[in-house]
Amino acid sequence: MTRTAKLTIIPPGKPLSGRAMPPGSKSITNRALLLAGLAKGTSRLTGALKSDDTRYMAEALRAMGVAIDEPDDTSFVVTGTGRLLPPKAPLFLGNAGTATRFLTAAAALVDGTVIVDGDEHMRKRPIGPLVEAMRTLGIDVTAETGCPPVTVKGTGRFQADRIRIDGGLSSQYVSALLMMAAGGDRPVDIELVGEDIGALGYIDLTTAAMKAFGAKVEKTSPVTWRVEPTGYRAADFIVEPDASAATYLWAAEVLTGGAIDLGVPSDTFSQPDARAYDIIAKFPHLPAEIDGSQMQDAVPTLAVLAAFNENPVRFVGIANLRVKECDRIRALSTGLNRIVSGLAREEGDDLIVQSDPALVGRHLPAEIDSFADHRIAMSFALAGLKIDGITILDPDCVGKTFPAYWRTLAALGVTYQDKD
Numbered sequence: 334m335t336r337t338a339k340l341t342i343i344p345p346g347k348p349l350s351g352r353a354m355p356p357g358s359k360s361i362t363n364r365a366l367l368l369a370g371l372a373k374g375t376s377r378l379t380g381a382l383k384s385d386d387t388r389y390m391a392e393a394l395r396a397m398g399v400a401i402d403e404p405d406d407t408s409f410v411v412t413g414t415g416r417l418l419p420p421k422a423p424l425f426l427g428n429a430g431t432a433t434r435f436l437t438a439a440a441a442l443v444d445g446t447v448i449v450d451g452d453e454h455m456r457k458r459p460i461g462p463l464v465e466a467m468r469t470l471g472i473d474v475t476a477e478t479g480c481p482p483v484t485v486k487g488t489g490r491f492q493a494d495r496i497r498i499d500g501g502l503s504s505q506y507v508s509a510l511l512m513m514a515a516g517g518d519r520p521v522d523i524e525l526v527g528e529d530i531g532a533l534g535y536i537d538l539t540t541a542a543m544k545a546f547g548a549k550v551e552k553t554s555p556v557t558w559r560v561e562p563t564g565y566r567a568a569d570f571i572v573e574p575d576a577s578a579a580t581y582l583w584a585a586e587v588l589t590g591g592a593i594d595l596g597v598p599s600d601t602f603s604q605p606d607a608r609a610y611d612i613i614a615k616f617p618h619l620p621a622e623i624d625g626s627q628m629q630d631a632v633p634t635l636a637v638l639a640a641f642n643e644n645p646v647r648f649v650g651i652a653n654l655r656v657k658e659c660d661r662i663r664a665l666s667t668g669l670n671r672i673v674s675g676l677a678r679e680e681g682d683d684l685i686v687q688s689d690p691a692l693v694g695r696h697l698p699a700e701i702d703s704f705a706d707h708r709i710a711m712s713f714a715l716a717g718l719k720i721d722g723i724t725i726l727d728p729d730c731v732g733k734t735f736p737a738y739w740r741t742l743a744a745l746g747v748t749y750q751d752k753d
């Protein structure tokens with residue numbers, strides 16, 4: 334299928350109102366797929382996300398002997414044997430951070446060699462701390478560049494019972510180790526060290542999913558979890574809608590003064606990004622400083638919204654946005670400055686958005702580089718709701734987590750001009 338090169342958003346000129354459902358949660362779908370794949374028996378996942386990231390996870394599990402049926406657009410039926418088999422070829426996981434980190438650790442449970450690889454972006458995303466932590470359990474794992482590809486020679490056995498891990502660059506390392514540990518041969522304590530971890534809420538998502546698939550995991554200190562070697566039990570599992578995807582719809586609602594019914598109340602999400610709702614609801618009086626550390630994937634949404642705010646906003650606690658799908662701090666400052674020079678600046682790892690409510694209704698032609706990052710494309714589309722001339726390059730990159738994004742906005746009344 335040919336990719337659309339550019340999409341220009343026509344400002345709707347009216348409040349966006351109606352029903353618009355976010356898709357299933359990427360984070361929860363990829364946890365549930367892995368845990369179901371590690372379990373013995375058949376699990377049914379409903380409300381799940383079907384997108385690039387979850388397809389990579391499902392394909393990798395199939396390559397390791399897991400049977401996965403897809404009876405409809407939001408379900409996976411996963412049948413595992415309780416053991417993953419060595420795949421015949423390297424696992425290619427695109428730029429899916431969750432799939433890459435989770436499967437690197439899970440590969441230690443395979444009896445044989447697994448090579449975990451991704452695209453050119455993933456090959457720049459650090460995985461060294463996870464590799465080092467796995468080595469302390471005696472696992473044979475190498476990543477020459479500190480990024481994928483990673484080679485894991487697993488046995489399913491560990492030689493120690495304690496891992497110390499610095500989750501400062503990515504909480505996914507911690508989640509990956511926790512999920513791996515229940516499949517091992519002894520209880521393991523996993524302890525966080527170093528800087529405060531971003532988005533502790535993702536660890537809670539992990540332990541909740543593990544428990545749903547029969548694992549025993551207990552928090553024994555504010556920074557330590559003990560995981561028992563229970564393995565996993567097949568389960569029927571409902572995936573909640575994606576909170577990060579919801580942020581675009583919440584922002585579209587406040588920016589246009591509309592009423593968008595997501596079909597799910599903001600306070601029922603268990604994902605960290607749902608915290609962004611209370612901040613978005615304050616628009617056009619967003620706080621002068623927003624700490625993005627516990628809702629990182631919502632920062633692009635909030636930063637574009639901040640451009641239309643009454644006062645400037647400084648985003649702090651966002652250093653690890655530099656090692657996401659792209660350097661998101663740079664991508665945001667570049668895109669905002671392309672709309673109006675001086676609209677944003679970087680100070681170290683903080684992002685300051687200058688904000689200018691008078692942007693509304695102006696004709697400011699700007700081509701926004703998505704940097705192959707779904708969240709950059711989706712958040713700058715919000716600017717196009719209020720400014721005439723916003724063109725998103727590589728709009729298909731939204732397929733990573735929200736393939737129906739452009740259709741969802743269209744159903745609310747947004748129109749586009751395709752340009753190739």
Ligand SMILES: O=C(O)C1=C[C@@H](OP(=O)(O)O)[C@@H](O)[C@H](O)C1
Nearest residue numbers: 360431502503504505535629630
């Ligand atoms: O555990 C998860 O599902 C995720 C954790 C976060 O990444 P980091 O832990 O790398 O910050 C988040 O940005 C990502 O989209 C999903």
Ligand SMILES: C=C(OP(=O)(O)O)C(=O)O
Nearest residue numbers: 428429430431630657658
């Ligand atoms: C950072 C993200 O994804 P991942 O790390 O799973 O690739 C994201 O979806 O914003």
